[in-house]
Amino acid sequence: MTLAHSVILKIQNISKLHGHFKALNNISIEIKRGEIIGLLGPNGAGKSTLLSIISGASTSTTGTIHLTGEQIQPGNLQLRSRIGLVPQDFAFYEDLTARENLIFFGQLYGLNGTTLANKVNEILEIIGLDEIKNDQYPRFFSGGMKRRLNLGIALVHSPDILMLDEPTVGVDPQSRNRIFEAIKKINTTGTTIIYTTHYMEEAESLCDRIAILDRGKIIAFDTLENLLTLAQSTINFTIKNDRHENFGLLRKNLPSLKESTTPGSYSLTSCKNPTPEIINFLVNGQIEIINLNVDSPNLEKVFLTLTGRHLRD
Amino acid sequence: MQSLIIAKKELKLLVRDKLTTTVLFALPFSMILILGFLLGEGFGQKTDDLMRISILNLDEGKGLDNKSWADHTIEDIVSTPNIKVEIIQNKQLAQNLVKTGKRAAVIVFNQNFSNKVNVCSFLSTGVNPFHRDGVYLEKLDVSIIKDTKQPATSAIIESVCQIALLRIVMPWMIGQAFEKLGDPEFIELLGKEVSLPVPPSLRLLIPKEKIPLGELLELASGKDVALARNYREKVGAGIQTALIGQFKNYNLTGKSWASLTRSINPTETDKTLTLYQNEDGAGILKRGAIRYQILVPSFTVMFAFSLILISGWIFVAEKRQGTFDRLLGTPVSTINILIGKFLPIVLISLFQILFLLAFGKILLGIKIGQYDWSITNWMTSLIFLPFATSICVASFSLFIGILAKNETQLALFSSIPVCLFALLGGCIFPWEMMPDNAKNLSAFTPQGWALDAFREIMPSAFDTSTDFQLILKSSLVLLTMGLILTFMTWGIFERIRLGHAKA
Ligand SMILES: Nc1ncnc2c1ncn2[C@@H]1O[C@H](COP(=O)(O)OP(=O)(O)O)[C@@H](O)[C@H]1O
Numbered sequence: 001m002t003l004a005h006s007v008i009l010k011i012q013n014i015s016k017l018h019g020h021f022k023a024l025n026n027i028s029i030e031i032k033r034g035e036i037i038g039l040l041g042p043n044g045a046g047k048s049t050l051l052s053i054i055s056g057a058s059t060s061t062t063g064t065i066h067l068t069g070e071q072i073q074p075g076n077l078q079l080r081s082r083i084g085l086v087p088q089d090f091a092f093y094e095d096l097t098a099r100e101n102l103i104f105f106g107q108l109y110g111l112n113g114t115t116l117a118n119k120v121n122e123i124l125e126i127i128g129l130d131e132i133k134n135d136q137y138p139r140f141f142s143g144g145m146k147r148r149l150n151l152g153i154a155l156v157h158s159p160d161i162l163m164l165d166e167p168t169v170g171v172d173p174q175s176r177n178r179i180f181e182a183i184k185k186i187n188t189t190g191t192t193i194i195y196t197t198h199y200m201e202e203a204e205s206l207c208d209r210i211a212i213l214d215r216g217k218i219i220a221f222d223t224l225e226n227l228l229t230l231a232q233s234t235i236n237f238t239i240k241n242d243r244h245e246n247f248g249l250l251r252k253n254l255p256s257l258k259e260s261t262t263p264g265s266y267s268l269t270s271c272k273n274p275t276p277e278i279i280n281f282l283v284n285g286q287i288e289i290i291n292l293n294v295d296s297p298n299l300e301k302v303f304l305t306l307t308g309r310h311l312r313d
Numbered sequence: 314m315q316s317l318i319i320a321k322k323e324l325k326l327l328v329r330d331k332l333t334t335t336v337l338f339a340l341p342f343s344m345i346l347i348l349g350f351l352l353g354e355g356f357g358q359k360t361d362d363l364m365r366i367s368i369l370n371l372d373e374g375k376g377l378d379n380k381s382w383a384d385h386t387i388e389d390i391v392s393t394p395n396i397k398v399e400i401i402q403n404k405q406l407a408q409n410l411v412k413t414g415k416r417a418a419v420i421v422f423n424q425n426f427s428n429k430v431n432v433c434s435f436l437s438t439g440v441n442p443f444h445r446d447g448v449y450l451e452k453l454d455v456s457i458i459k460d461t462k463q464p465a466t467s468a469i470i471e472s473v474c475q476i477a478l479l480r481i482v483m484p485w486m487i488g489q490a491f492e493k494l495g496d497p498e499f500i501e502l503l504g505k506e507v508s509l510p511v512p513p514s515l516r517l518l519i520p521k522e523k524i525p526l527g528e529l530l531e532l533a534s535g536k537d538v539a540l541a542r543n544y545r546e547k548v549g550a551g552i553q554t555a556l557i558g559q560f561k562n563y564n565l566t567g568k569s570w571a572s573l574t575r576s577i578n579p580t581e582t583d584k585t586l587t588l589y590q591n592e593d594g595a596g597i598l599k600r601g602a603i604r605y606q607i608l609v610p611s612f613t614v615m616f617a618f619s620l621i622l623i624s625g626w627i628f629v630a631e632k633r634q635g636t637f638d639r640l641l642g643t644p645v646s647t648i649n650i651l652i653g654k655f656l657p658i659v660l661i662s663l664f665q666i667l668f669l670l671a672f673g674k675i676l677l678g679i680k681i682g683q684y685d686w687s688i689t690n691w692m693t694s695l696i697f698l699p700f701a702t703s704i705c706v707a708s709f710s711l712f713i714g715i716l717a718k719n720e721t722q723l724a725l726f727s728s729i730p731v732c733l734f735a736l737l738g739g740c741i742f743p744w745e746m747m748p749d750n751a752k753n754l755s756a757f758t759p760q761g762w763a764l765d766a767f768r769e770i771m772p773s774a775f776d777t778s779t780d781f782q783l784i785l786k787s788s789l790v791l792l793t794m795g796l797i798l799t800f801m802t803w804g805i806f807e808r809i810r811l812g813h814a815k816a
C-alpha cells in the first residue's frame with residue numbers, strides 16, 4: 001500500500017454525552033491520506049461535535065482518535081499544528097486586517113520571516129483576498145469574504161488534515177466556487193480534507209467518500225456511487241398508441257411497473273437504474289415515447305431511504 | 314516568545330479601540346476637572362468636627378517665661394478641645410480672607426498685646442482690662458476682623474477669644490497681686506492700717522489702747538532697720554502662707570489658668586495648629602487646590618480598575634468572535650496564552666496610572682512625594698505601587714474575562730470590581746464621609762488598599778508624613794490578590810483547554 005492510501009485518521013468508538021443526550025453515538029471511521037471526506041447530516045446531527053473532538057478542542061466521553069498512530073487528546077498540543085479547523089462560525093479578529101490575522105496565527109504556529117510572508121501571500125491569493133486594500137478590516141467584509149478569510153487562517157500552518165465545518169453557509173455562488181476551488185487546490189498538495197455540510201450537492205460534487213451522520217450515528221460511509229445504490233430511482237414515461245400487447249410484454253419484463261391513471265403513463269421504481277433497459281425495450285418495440293423523465297437517485301434520497309426523514313426540514 | 318506575539322496583538326486591539334482611549338484617559342481626566350470645579354474648598358480636608366479659629370499674630374513684646382502673651386493665648390486656644398487654630402501669615406491676607414467670606418473672623422494680636430498685658434494689674438497704677446462682659450479688646454491691643462455677613466460665626470469666634478483672654482489675663486493679675494502681699498512695702502502699708510489692741514498687762518510698756526502693727530514691729534526690732542525689715546517680710550510670708558492654706562485649691566501665685574486652678578495636667582488633646590494654606594488653588598484649573606490631593610488618587614485608582622471592563626470586553630469579544638477557540642486550537646501552551654493576555658493589560662494600566670499622576674502633577678499642581686525621600690522611597694511609591702496595582706487590575710480583568718460568556722455577563726460581573734469595590738474602597742466618596750462599617754469593608758477591596766497607598770504618596774494638608782510601611786503593605790496585598798486570581802484564572806483556562814469546561 002502506498003503512503004497515499006495509508007490511514008491518516010482512525011476514529012474508534014467515539015461517543016459524546018451531554019448529560020443523557022448522546023450527541024455522538026459510537027462512531028468509528030477511518031480516513032485515508034489525501035481523501036476528501038464529506039460529513040453529511042442535518043442540523044444537530046453532531047458534525048461540529050465530531051470535528052471539535054478531532055481537533056482536540058473537546059473531549060469525547062468514550063473512544064479514541066489517532067492521527068497517524070498518535071492519539072489525539074486536548075493536552076497533546078504538538079498534534080494541533082497538523083490539524084486545521086475552519087469553524088462553522090467566523091473566527092478571526094475583526095479589527096486586524098486579513099493579512100494581520102494570517103500573520104498572527106502563522107506566528108503562533110511558529111512561522112516567521114520569509115517563510116511566513118510567502119505563505120501569507122500564497123493563501124491570500126488562494127482565497128482571493130490578495131487584492132483588497134491593506135486598511136480594510138474584516139469587520140466590513142462581505143459574508144463571502146469573511147468565509148474565505150475564515151478558511152485562510154486554517155491553512156496558514158499547512159496542516160495535514162483540513163476540516164471545514166459548513167464553510168459555505170450564507171455565501172454567494174461566486175464565493176462558494178472560490179472556496180471549492182481552494183479546497184481542491186489544497187487537496188492536490190496532499191492535504192486530507194474533511195468537509196462538513198448539510199447540502200448534499202456539495203458533498204456529491206466535492207467528496208471522494210461521504211459519511212452520513214444522523215442523530216450522532218454514522219449511518220453510511222462510502223463512495224458516492226456506492227451510496228446512491230442504496231436509494232431507488234423512479235422512471236416515469238408516457239407512450240403513444242398504447243397497445244395492450246406492448247404493456248403486457250413490458251409487464252412481463254418489469255414486474256414492478258405501475259400504470260398510472262393517465263392512459264399510456266407508467267412509472268417504475270427500483271434500486272438499479274432501469275432507464276437503459278426501458279429505452280432499449282421501447283426503441284426495439286418501435287413504441288413512440290411522448291415523455292420520459294428519470295427521477296435519479298441522490299443523497300437526499302439515500303438519506304430518506306435510510307432514515308425515513310428528509311435531510312433538510 | 315509566543316506570549317509576546319499574543320501580547321503585541323492584544324495591545325494593537327486595545328489601542329485600535331477608540332473607547333479605550335476615551336474611558337482610560339479622557340474620562341478620569343475630565344471627571345477630576347469637573348469635580349474640581351464643582352467641589353468647594355472644604356473637600357479634601359479632614360472633615361473633623363473641630364472649630365477653626367484663625368489668628369493673625371503681630372505681637373512684638375514678651376510676657377511670662379520670655380514668651381509673648383500672644384503665644385500664650387494661642388497655646389490656650391489650641392489646647393481647648395474641639396478647636397483648631399490656623400495662623401494667618403499677614404494682615405493683607407487676613408483682610409482678604411474675611412472680605413471674600415472665606416473666614417468669618419480673624420483674631421489679631423497687635424504689636425503691643427504683650428506690653429499691654431504686662432501692665433494689667435489690680436493695682437491703682439495698672440490697667441484694668443475688664444468690664445461687665447469680659448475684656449476690653451482695645452485696651453489689650455487685640456482686634457477682630459469680622460465678616461458682617463457671618464455674624465453668628467464671628468460672635469462665636471469673639472467669645473472664644475474673650476474666654477481665652479480671661480484665662481490669660483486673670484491668673485496673671487491675681488498672681489501679681491498675690492506676690493505683692495509679701496512685699497515689705499505692702500506690709501508697711503498694712504502696718505499703718507492695722508492697729509492691734511494692747512493688752513492691759515502691757516500698758517506699762519506701751520501706754521496706748523491700740524498700736525499700729527508697723528509700730529509694734531519697729532518696737533520689737535529695737536530700731537534695728539534690717540531686723541525691722543526682716544520682721545515685715547516674715548509677716549508678709551505669714552500672710553501668704555495663711556492665704557495659701559485658706560485657698561488650698563488654688564495656686565494664687567500661678568499666673569496661668571492651669572496653675573491657678575491647680576488643674577491636673579489635662580489629658581493631652583490633639584492640638585492642631587496649622588499655617589493657613591491656600592486650599593482653593595490658583596488659576597482657572599485651581600492649580601494646587603487641596604481637593605486635587607484627594608481627587609487625583611481617587612480617580613486614578615477608580616479608573617485603573619475600570620480597565621477591567623475594557624480588557625474584559627476584549628476577552629469576551631474574542632470568545633464571541635471565535636478567535637479564543639482558535640487560539641486554544643494552536644499549539645501555544647496555556648500559560649503562554651495567559652501571559653500574552655496579561656502583559657498588555659499590565660502595561661496599559663501602568664501607563665494609565667503614571668499618566669494620571671503626571672497629569673495631576675503638571676496640570677493640577679498636586680504634591681507627590683517629599684523632597685527628603687530617598688530613591689528607594691520614590692521607587693516604592695512610583696514604580697512598585699503602580700506596578701502592584703496594575704498586576705491586580707490585569708488579574709481581575711482576566712478572571713472576569715474568563716468567567717463571562719458574553720457581554721451581558723461581563724457587564725454584570727465587572728460591575729462588582731469596577732463599581733461596587735470603587736465605592737467601598739473610597740474612590741467615590743472619601744472614607745471620611747463614610748460610616749465606620751463601610752470603612753472596614755474597604756479592606757476587602759483592592760481599591761481600598763490601592764487608594765490607601767496612593768493617598769499616602771500625595772501628602773494632604775494635615776498629614777505630611779509618609780507611611781512607607783503602609784505603601785509596601787498595600788502593594789503586597791494587591792500583588793497577593795492578583796496572584797490568587799491569576800491562579801484561579803489559570804485553572805479555569807486549563808479546564809477549558811482540556812475540554813472539561815466551555816469558554
Ligand atoms: N454543550 C452542549 N450541551 C448539550 N447539548 C449540546 C451541547 N453541544 C451540542 N449539543 C447538542 O448536540 C447535538 C449536536 O450538535 P452539533 O454537533 O452542533 O450538530 P451539527 O453541527 O451537526 O449541526 C445537537 O443536538 C446539540 O443541541
Ligand SMILES: [Mg+2]
Nearest residue numbers: 047048088165
Ligand atoms: Mg454544526
